Amino acid sequence: MSTLRFKLLLIWLASFLLIIRTTQVISKLTPSSDYDKKRKDFEVRADNTEAIVLGVSHARAIYFPSLGFSGFSYHDPNSDIRQFESR
Numbered sequence: 001m002s003t004l005r006f007k008l009l010l011i012w013l014a015s016f017l018l019i020i021r022t023t024q025v026i027s028k029l030t031p032s033s034d035y036d037k038k039r040k041d042f043e044v045r046a047d048n049t050e051a052i053v054l055g056v057s058h059a060r061a062i063y064f065p066s067l068g069f070s071g072f073s074y075h076d077p078n079s080d081i082r083q084f085e086s087r
Contacts, residue, residue, distance in 0.1 A: 042072050 042049070051071035053062050064071035 038074060042074070045070075045072060 048070050049072045050069040051064065053071060053073045053075070060073065060075050062071070062073065
């Protein structure tokens with residue numbers, strides 16, 4: 001009887017670990033927040049970026065081509081600069 005319980009426990013643990021691992025892989029493949037999407041967009045454009053703007057409202061108002069250089073806005077409408085720094 002204890003051998004059966006041990007086997008059932010091993011099967012349960014293996015299933016549980018498989019579910020956890022699958023969840024981790026899925027979360028790595030799909031960005032879940034706006035911050036992750038912005039970070040991936042920045043990584044693509046990082047080599048050509050000369051300026052970065054942080055902030056909430058004023059970061060949206062800067063249009064880099066009119067200033068004569070390329071830039072990136074880390075505008076996040078749901079946070080402020082202190083929240084950005086903690087990430």
